[in-house]
Amino acid sequence: MTAILSVAGLRKSYAGVHALDGVTFEVEGGSITGLIGPNGSGKSTAIDCISGFQRLDAGTVTLAGSDVTGRPAHRIARAGLMRTFQTVRVYDRLSLADNLAIAAQQFDPATWADEFLRTRRYRQAVEASERRARELVELIGLERYYGAEAGILSYGQKKLVALAAALMPHPKIVVLDEPVAGVNPSRIREIEVALQQLNEAGETFLIVEHNVEFITTLCHRVIVLEQGRKLTEGTAAEIHTDPRVLEAYLGMTPEMVEAEMRGAA
Amino acid sequence: MKLATALVAALVLAALPSITSSNYIIGVGISALIFTVAAAALNLVYGFAGLLSFAQLGFWGIGGYAAALTVMTFGGSFWQGILWAALLNGAIALLVGYPMLRTNRHAFVISTLTFALLVTLVARDWVSLTRGPLGIPNLPPPHAFGLRFDTPAKFYWLVWVFTVTTISFLYALCSSRIGRTLVAIKQNEPLTRAQGISPMPYKLAAFALSAAITGAAGGVYCFNLRIIDPTFLDFYYMQTFLIIVIIGGAGSFWAVIASGMALSALPEVLRFSDDLRMIIYGVILVAAMFVMPAGVAGWLHERRLASMRAALR
Numbered sequence: 310m311t312a313i314l315s316v317a318g319l320r321k322s323y324a325g326v327h328a329l330d331g332v333t334f335e336v337e338g339g340s341i342t343g344l345i346g347p348n349g350s351g352k353s354t355a356i357d358c359i360s361g362f363q364r365l366d367a368g369t370v371t372l373a374g375s376d377v378t379g380r381p382a383h384r385i386a387r388a389g390l391m392r393t394f395q396t397v398r399v400y401d402r403l404s405l406a407d408n409l410a411i412a413a414q415q416f417d418p419a420t421w422a423d424e425f426l427r428t429r430r431y432r433q434a435v436e437a438s439e440r441r442a443r444e445l446v447e448l449i450g451l452e453r454y455y456g457a458e459a460g461i462l463s464y465g466q467k468k469l470v471a472l473a474a475a476l477m478p479h480p481k482i483v484v485l486d487e488p489v490a491g492v493n494p495s496r497i498r499e500i501e502v503a504l505q506q507l508n509e510a511g512e513t514f515l516i517v518e519h520n521v522e523f524i525t526t527l528c529h530r531v532i533v534l535e536q537g538r539k540l541t542e543g544t545a546a547e548i549h550t551d552p553r554v555l556e557a558y559l560g561m562t563p564e565m566v567e568a569e570m571r572g573a574a
Numbered sequence: 575m576k577l578a579t580a581l582v583a584a585l586v587l588a589a590l591p592s593i594t595s596s597n598y599i600i601g602v603g604i605s606a607l608i609f610t611v612a613a614a615a616l617n618l619v620y621g622f623a624g625l626l627s628f629a630q631l632g633f634w635g636i637g638g639y640a641a642a643l644t645v646m647t648f649g650g651s652f653w654q655g656i657l658w659a660a661l662l663n664g665a666i667a668l669l670v671g672y673p674m675l676r677t678n679r680h681a682f683v684i685s686t687l688t689f690a691l692l693v694t695l696v697a698r699d700w701v702s703l704t705r706g707p708l709g710i711p712n713l714p715p716p717h718a719f720g721l722r723f724d725t726p727a728k729f730y731w732l733v734w735v736f737t738v739t740t741i742s743f744l745y746a747l748c749s750s751r752i753g754r755t756l757v758a759i760k761q762n763e764p765l766t767r768a769q770g771i772s773p774m775p776y777k778l779a780a781f782a783l784s785a786a787i788t789g790a791a792g793g794v795y796c797f798n799l800r801i802i803d804p805t806f807l808d809f810y811y812m813q814t815f816l817i818i819v820i821i822g823g824a825g826s827f828w829a830v831i832a833s834g835m836a837l838s839a840l841p842e843v844l845r846f847s848d849d850l851r852m853i854i855y856g857v858i859l860v861a862a863m864f865v866m867p868a869g870v871a872g873w874l875h876e877r878r879l880a881s882m883r884a885a886l887r
Contacts, residue, residue, distance in 0.1 A: 312590070338860050360768065361767075362764070362767075362768075381767070381770075381772070382764075382768060383766075383767045383770050384769040384770075385773055386767070386768055387770040387771055388769035389632070391768065391769070393768075394765070394768070395766070398762050398764065398765040399762075399765070399770075400757070400758050400761045400762055400765070401761065402757070402761055403757065403758065407754060407758075411754065411755065411766070411769060411771075412769045413769075414751060414755070414769075414771075415769060415770035415771050416770065418761075419751075420733045421752060422778075423754050424750045424751040425746060425747065425750055425752065428748070431751075455815070458879065460879075460881075461879065461882060461883055478769075478770070506824060527752075540806050
């Protein structure tokens with residue numbers, strides 16, 4: 310396995326506060342990697358910096374072997390990194406079909422002239438994109454909303470649309486920012502299954518999430534951040550039992566957790 | 575369906591001078607067509623790309639002066655004048671648009687407004703070029719292929735061809751993937767960036783094309799007035815374009831076209847009461863905004879959406 314994404318020495322501070330203080334990690338191709346940490350640990354800053362939405366103070370970001378450090382967001386997307394957002398972002402006033410089509414249009418060969426004149430190259434690109442969109446809309450189970458405006462969907466459904474949109478152009482890696490936060494618990498399982506299927510089909514994911522159970526069932530590897538530094542990294546099982554993680558995350562030592570569990574039982 | 579309606583409407587409008595011999599009605603028709611073009615151009619930047627540009631007034635004025643000066647000072651034809659009006663505006667828009675579009679939305683609005691005011695100052699104070707407040711009178715009627723467009727009816731047909739051409743171009747643009755991308759940028763710019771789309775070229779292209787078309791429309795309009803002076807940059811024009819777009823429904827192509835024709839005719843229809851005419855016009859506009867804050871198109875859209883939601887329940 311080789312690393313699709315590797316970041317080294319990420320540093321970012323806001324007015325003297327170190328949001329990121331030298332973070333280094335790798336995401337292997339074909340894996341699902343989790344990025345967790347308590348509030349303010351720098352998870353969101355990390356993916357904003359990786360995806361080009363914020364400027365890094367120092368460090369490097371390498372995507373599939375090429376250095377993309379400091380490039381604007383749209384260039385990093387074109388290089389093969391697609392991301393979603395914590396507060397779900399979809400085009401509310403456009404149809405689901407258009408939402409998905411827009412996500413892929415930058416990746417086909419049609420130029421502005423092709424688009425304006427509706428050339429054959431343009432029509433072929435549209436057909437290919439539509440095939441992909443139908444496939445993904447089926448995967449997320451929203452076929453019957455395909456022609457409907459995205460604005461009428463529920464919050465959880467919009468998260469699924471954002472996921473499908475990120476997958477549209479066959480990216481090298483998909484970065485999901487809290488894919489199940491605020492999602493109805495009954496739907497979380499569906500998202501879990503969908504991500505697993507996609508991963509088996511070869512997609513690589515980096516997932517930032519608060520829901521530890523979701524992360525530990527899904528992820529092959531988990532990276533834990535605390536106060537802008539990497540606290541530890543390992544398999545889900547290792548992380549689950551790491552006393553430092555419990556303390557950072559829950560503010561409790563393993564003994565306290567145990568005591569609490571005994572109390573609850 | 576919409577396209578068929580538009581085609582029929584265009585043919586009916588083409589027949590206007592054969593239906594009536596009233597120069598007054600034909601005159602209203604000429605203004606309505608030209609204002610509709612300028613409003614459609616504003617709709618491209620404001621309705622589609624979400625950029626509230628007051629610079630349209632400046633482009634309208636530059637277009638008028640460019641066309642008039644081409645003919646009167648530089649000895650060119652009317653057609654060359656319109657071409658220069660469009661090209662000059664496109665170039666200016668690219669030049670001033672780039673820094674303007676890098677600012678946030680509020681700063682953009684203010685800088686476009688300032689641009690329009692600057693153009694007014696230039697028109698008034700660069701006397702050696704524009705002849706200042708005296709303006710440039712006696713613009714000759716256009717001519718081509720031995721035909722002189724010297725009656726209102728003939729000029730009307732010229733304007734009709736101009737309108738159909740520019741509206742067709744704008745429709746091809748707005749209904750293409752480019753138009754859809756502009757809407758996407760307006761709705762959620764960070765998301766477009768995350769999808770590999772660089773917003774700047776799209777915004778800049780929309781701004782420049784809109785400027786070129788507004789300039790050409792201004793050029794045609796001053797030859798309708800037969801004179802150009804600094805009142806050509808009166809805020810009245812900007813207000814008219816903006817009202818047409820907002821009442822029609824910003825971002826909705828055909829609604830703005832229909833609204834352009836209707837609202838240009840409305841003040842004339844209200845002439846039955848000359849004293850209260852503009853007051854009634856104002857009341858209608860305010861009432862329309864109360865009932866339909868997103869314009870006629872937005873209102874229809876909300877109703878469609880409501881029935882869709884009901885059907886899904």
